[in-house]
Structures are given as C-alpha cells and as structure tokens.
Amino acid sequence: MVDPAQNTLRFRDDAPAGDPAVTLEAFTDQSNALAVRIEPGEDARNLLPHLDRIRLVEVNFPTFGDGRGYSAARVLREAGYTGELRAVGDVLVDQIAFMKRCGFDAFQPDQPLDAADVDNALTRWPEVYQPTTDARVPIWGLRHGGDNG
Amino acid sequence: MYKYDQWDQAMVDARVAEFRDQCQRRIDGKLTEDQFKPLRLMNGLYLQLHAYMLRVAIPYGTLSGTQMRALASIADKFDRKYAHFTTRQNVQYNWIKLEDAGDILADLAKVEMHAIQTSGNCIRNISSDHFAGAAADEVVDPRPYAELLRQWSSFHPEFSYLPRKFKFAVIASETDRAAMRLHDIGINIVRNDAGELGAAFYVGGGMGRTPMIAPLVRDFVPLDQLITYAEACLRVYNRYGRRDNKYKARIKILVHELGAEEYTRQVEEEFALLLAQNIEPPIAELERIRTYFEDPAFEAGASVKLDRSDPDFAVWSDRNTHPHRQSGYVSAVISLKPVGGIPGDATADQMRLMAELTEQYSFDECRVTHTQNIVLPHVRKADLFALWQRLEAAGLGTPNLDQIGDIIACPGLDYCSLANARSIPIAQQISERFNASGKGDILGELKLKISGCINACGHHHAGHIGILGVDKKGVENYQLSLGGSEAEDTSLGKITGRGFDEAGIVDAVETSVDVYLAQRQDGERFLDTYRRIGMEPFKEALYG
Numbered sequence A: 001m002v003d004p005a006q007n008t009l010r011f012r013d014d015a016p017a018g019d020p021a022v023t024l025e026a027f028t029d030q031s032n033a034l035a036v037r038i039e040p041g042e043d044a045r046n047l048l049p050h051l052d053r054i055r056l057v058e059v060n061f062p063t064f065g066d067g068r069g070y071s072a073a074r075v076l077r078e079a080g081y082t083g084e085l086r087a088v089g090d091v092l093v094d095q096i097a098f099m100k101r102c103g104f105d106a107f108q109p110d111q112p113l114d115a116a117d118v119d120n121a122l123t124r125w126p127e128v129y130q131p132t133t134d135a136r137v138p139i140w141g142l143r144h145g146g147d148n149g
Numbered sequence B: 001m002y003k004y005d006q007w008d009q010a011m012v013d014a015r016v017a018e019f020r021d022q023c024q025r026r027i028d029g030k031l032t033e034d035q036f037k038p039l040r041l042m043n044g045l046y047l048q049l050h051a052y053m054l055r056v057a058i059p060y061g062t063l064s065g066t067q068m069r070a071l072a073s074i075a076d077k078f079d080r081k082y083a084h085f086t087t088r089q090n091v092q093y094n095w096i097k098l099e100d101a102g103d104i105l106a107d108l109a110k111v112e113m114h115a116i117q118t119s120g121n122c123i124r125n126i127s128s129d130h131f132a133g134a135a136a137d138e139v140v141d142p143r144p145y146a147e148l149l150r151q152w153s154s155f156h157p158e159f160s161y162l163p164r165k166f167k168f169a170v171i172a173s174e175t176d177r178a179a180m181r182l183h184d185i186g187i188n189i190v191r192n193d194a195g196e197l198g199a200a201f202y203v204g205g206g207m208g209r210t211p212m213i214a215p216l217v218r219d220f221v222p223l224d225q226l227i228t229y230a231e232a233c234l235r236v237y238n239r240y241g242r243r244d245n246k247y248k249a250r251i252k253i254l255v256h257e258l259g260a261e262e263y264t265r266q267v268e269e270e271f272a273l274l275l276a277q278n279i280e281p282p283i284a285e286l287e288r289i290r291t292y293f294e295d296p297a298f299e300a301g302a303s304v305k306l307d308r309s310d311p312d313f314a315v316w317s318d319r320n321t322h323p324h325r326q327s328g329y330v331s332a333v334i335s336l337k338p339v340g341g342i343p344g345d346a347t348a349d350q351m352r353l354m355a356e357l358t359e360q361y362s363f364d365e366c367r368v369t370h371t372q373n374i375v376l377p378h379v380r381k382a383d384l385f386a387l388w389q390r391l392e393a394a395g396l397g398t399p400n401l402d403q404i405g406d407i408i409a410c411p412g413l414d415y416c417s418l419a420n421a422r423s424i425p426i427a428q429q430i431s432e433r434f435n436a437s438g439k440g441d442i443l444g445e446l447k448l449k450i451s452g453c454i455n456a457c458g459h460h461h462a463g464h465i466g467i468l469g470v471d472k473k474g475v476e477n478y479q480l481s482l483g484g485s486e487a488e489d490t491s492l493g494k495i496t497g498r499g500f501d502e503a504g505i506v507d508a509v510e511t512s513v514d515v516y517l518a519q520r521q522d523g524e525r526f527l528d529t530y531r532r533i534g535m536e537p538f539k540e541a542l543y544g
Helices: A025-027 A044-050 A068-078 A096-103 A115-123 A138-145 B006-027 B031-041 B065-078 B098-110 B143-155 B224-240 B251-258 B260-276 B283-291 B311-318 B348-361 B381-393 B424-437 B502-519 B526-533 B536-543
Strands: A035-038 A056-061 A086-087 A106-109 B045-047 B052-056 B082-085 B093-095 B166-169 B185-191 B197-203 B216-222 B321-323 B329-334 B345-347 B366-368 B374-378 B448-451 B465-472 B475-482
Touching: A025 A035, A025 A044, A035 A044, A035 B448, A044 A056, A044 A068, A044 B311, A056 B536, A068 A086, A068 A096, A068 B224, A068 B448, A096 A115, A138 B006, A138 B283, B006 B031, B006 B098, B006 B197, B031 B045, B031 B348, B052 B098, B065 B082, B065 B093, B065 B098, B082 B348, B093 B098, B143 B166, B143 B224, B143 B381, B197 B224, B197 B260, B216 B224, B216 B260, B224 B251, B224 B260, B224 B424, B251 B260, B260 B345, B311 B321, B311 B381, B329 B381, B348 B374, B348 B381, B424 B448, B424 B502, B465 B502, B475 B502, B502 B536, B526 B536
Parallel strands: A035 A056, A056 A086, A086 A106, B166 B185, B448 B465
Antiparallel strands: B045 B052, B052 B093, B082 B093, B082 B345, B185 B197, B197 B216, B321 B329, B329 B374, B366 B374, B465 B475
C-alpha cells in the first residue's frame, strides 16, 4: 500500500502544516492543535470559533459518493477560513474539479492520481454557472458584468 | 424558447469531451465499474435488463421542431427507430451501445440538448407545466424560473453527490399540471398582495416506497432570493439527509423525521448565512431569460370558430385541446396512448411528423407532458382540423386525453432492471378492454397510472386508479389503489386489499369502474365519487 501522504496534491504556496490532524473530538478538548480532521457526520461549524489558529482541515471522504464534505468545505470557506483545506480518502480525479470549487486546495487521495488526468479535469470547464468562494465569475456575471453580475 | 449563448454551448460541449474521456478511461481500465457508474449515470446512461438506456433531458419539457427531429434521427441511427417519452418530460432510448454514447451526446449538443444530470444523486431535469405560456389560468410563464434553476443546478459543485436524486417542478398557477407537491422541491410562482412575484416553496414530496405530499416551507421567497433559498434547502439536505439507507435517503424522509417546522428553521438559518455570500444571480439574468419566453406573434383577431361537422374531429377537439389565453388559439395534445399501444412511445417517423407540425402549426414549439403525451401549445383554431387530419393519418389522433386509455406506465419488467412486474401489457389490456366495450367513452376524466415496482415511476400513488406490480413468490402480482391525485388537490391512493394476477387486475379495474358508474352523481368524476362514497363500496364489489 502506497502511503497516501505521498499522493498529496497541493495548490498553495505556504509550507504545509507538519502536525498530524487530530479528530474533531480531540481538537475541541485541546487548545493547541493546528490541524484537525472532520468526518462526514461531523458539523464543520464546530470549528468556526477556532478558525484563526487552524492551519489545516482535512475533510475525509470514506467513499467518493458521500458528498457531505463538499458542504463542509464551503461552510468553512464562507466563514472566512483561509488555511489549508485538504480532501482525503476516496478522492477521485472526476471529483477534484468540484472539490476545488467548494474550497479544497489540497488533495490526498488513497490511490495516486494520474497527473495528465488531473490536468484535464482541472482545465476542462471553460466557465462555471454558480458562484462559490473560489471567486470564479459565474456565467451570469459574464453576461451582465460585475463579480456576480 | 430559450436559446443557448456561447457560454451555454461551451459548457455542453465540454461535457461531451469529458464523457468521451471518462469512457476512454473506463476502457483503459483506469476507472472501475463502480467508479464509472455514477459518472455515466450523471450523463443519463443506465444499464438495463437488455441494453444501455440513455435518458435525454428536455428542460421543462419544451422542444423545437429541430430538436424533435434530432431526437428522431438518434432513434434511427442508434436505437430501434423509436423512443419513449417519460413522466419527467424527458425522452429515453432503450437499446443503446455504450460505445455510441459519446457520439449521441455530440449529436444532441448540436441542437442545444444534452443528457446532463438525467440520473445520479444530483439535481435532475427541472419539470414544469406543459401548458406554460399558453394556459389562461397562469400567473406568469413559469419556465424562466425553471431555466434559471437549470443553469444554477448544472454542474453544481456542492450538490452533485447528494444522498439521493433530487427533482424540482416549477409551476405558476392554481391548477397543478405538474404534480408539483410530489417533488423533492415544488415551486409555485405566485403574486403577493403588493402585486410582486415570488416563489412558494414546497419541500419533501415524492412517490416511491414512502409517498409524501410536500409541506409548504415558505409561502413567498422574493425572486431576487430564489436561488439562494434553493441553495439553503439543498445544503440542509446534503448535510443531514440520511445516507445509511438508500430507501430513506430522499429529502422527504429528512423533512418527515425532523418535522417540516424544524427543517424550515434550519433552512432559514442557512438562508440567512447564504444571503451574506451574494450568490444570487442578478435580476438582469432573469430578465434576459424572460425575453426568450415572450409570446410568439399571435394573429390578432384569429377566428374563434371551429368547424365541428366531422364528428370524430369534434370528439378529439373536445377531449384533446386546452383553452388558450389568446383568443382564437388552443393548446392541442397529441396522445401517445393509442389503443393497445405502449404509453409514451413514438416512432422516429411519428417524431418527424410531430416536428413538422410543431413548425407548421405551433410557432416551432412543442412540449412533453409528464403524462407522456406531446403538446402543441399554440395552435390557431382555424388550423385545428387540418392538424387533426395529419395526426389521425399517422396514428396520433387518439381522442383520450385524461381518460382511462391515457395511462401512465413505467417501462416495467419489459425493460427495467429494477422492476418486479410488467407494466406495459397491463396498460395495453386495460386500454383495449375499455375501448372494445365502449365504456371508456362514458367515463370522463379518469387517471390510471401503473408502476412495475415500488419506486413508483408510473406515479401509481397519484392515480385516481393506481396499479402497483409486485413480485409474489416469483409470480407477478398487482395491487390496486384508489383515490390518488397529482393535481392541486394532491392525495395519495389507498390500497383496496389483496392483489390480483395479470387477468385479475384488469377485471378489478373494470369492477371498480362499474361501482363508479352505478354510484356517480351529476358531473362527478371517478375521483369525486370515490371521495364521496369512500373505499367500502369498492371493496365490497372487489372482494365480496
């Protein structure tokens, strides 16, 4: 088994947080952890009081079909979180463009992704229909001018 | 009709390229079947009993003649020269080869069509009133709102892996012709006391194994908050909808388990947060979309006279047309329910004829109804007889709209890998029997709906008479239910009692109809009589 850490794709310029991510439960019990992992059933909003000190949030996708992590990511970005947001687990190349739009800026898939496929996936879509926190101007904005139209 | 601009076209073209690439990676072994399955489903490609089935999206059921013709060509080129119109106003091809799927999507893209999100656990094609833009009773044309929702929901990054599939219907009149409250979200565009337009949101309806009528969650969402409110409804569902059990994963279960009040509270909380995110499209976009749905160039002072001297035409005209808000015009319904035929099927030749008639008689616009028929929305009364003659000659003139022969039926065990029983032969036998006895002609409105399994694609819960096919120890068995309605008086049918075999269910339908005929009072429909007299007289006649 390949160490998933070696598969990590990062779209950030800062140095990665070296700390291992603790569980949400462990995180809320201690004040010094800088990295936390949230599971699909957990409420990302529990992290909101601590956003200023968190450097890494890992969002686990035990199976790619469980889409709760997409909402978790957007909730964190909408609340102003600017640290690393990493999708881990069953992260597949056909999901990463959507994940990126929801605010993920790092991916640590269980199975390595083909670099050319990643490139295709991230450049495939000329435009987008909806605004998210990724700051892309949606098509309705292009039609009418302005950030969101 | 809505027309793509360069951006809409670029998105659909990108989707074709993406799907070709996904198919190639599947062939190269880079994707497992488990990984490929949701990707092909999000492009409408199912593996059925005998072949792949491709479901093509028809946004709010509206098609041009060119598009209808392209659908006919696909039936010729890639299928067995016919296609099947569905209860979600889409069209399906039943005999598709996986290796052709990319080429079909490319053909569709050339006429501004696609199969995006016609399956999978994502937001599906948005359905609407098939008389939109024509009905005398509508507040406004609901389709611009459906189009805005179409764009917002296409490739939505947060809501493409929902707990389960998600269906919207948008209407804008008191009369519900789209089964609005039997959708995950039903939207009714209404006018408030101040004369402003807004959206009433009904959330958590559905059929399937746990049928539910959607409760009203918000009676008036201003139009410049429509998308934000929808986003809030979906986010609460995506975060908290059940994922432990496929049969409890629809939003109706979440709304039911939380209670409509608590669900609403959570939506309102999320909505307040999302308002600050400024995700709403500019109102100018809604204005832009509206311009595509302006009235066609109706002839002022078009004749209101109808020559009814041909008795067959007079019957068809009485049954298969709907009042138009423009004087001198009607909406004409082409029945895809010939006696003994397969509900919703049309041959490629019939589709080409319908394309031609669409162009010639209806300002180049037709509609697919959720009852699996085709509407020509804007026909001059003066043209109606000529239109009928062309339809009649092609086997498309069956005068049975909303009658017992106008049956909704799912593909059932003849095609579907989920089905427990056949639906099509039951529909065929019922329509043949009531036609042969002449009884079909005296019944008036009677909506009969057949599903071949509990998933209820044939809307049996909402049938005045509903039939559900089940598997009973390896034998097809059919449950009968009475009293359902998909209209503005939405109700769910009740099961009469033990089920019937194939011959028995057709007899049971006739027995139920005979109870109605014996008991009906002036002007009562089957549904009205049932509601007045209740289940007992029917049970008595059925089971003695």
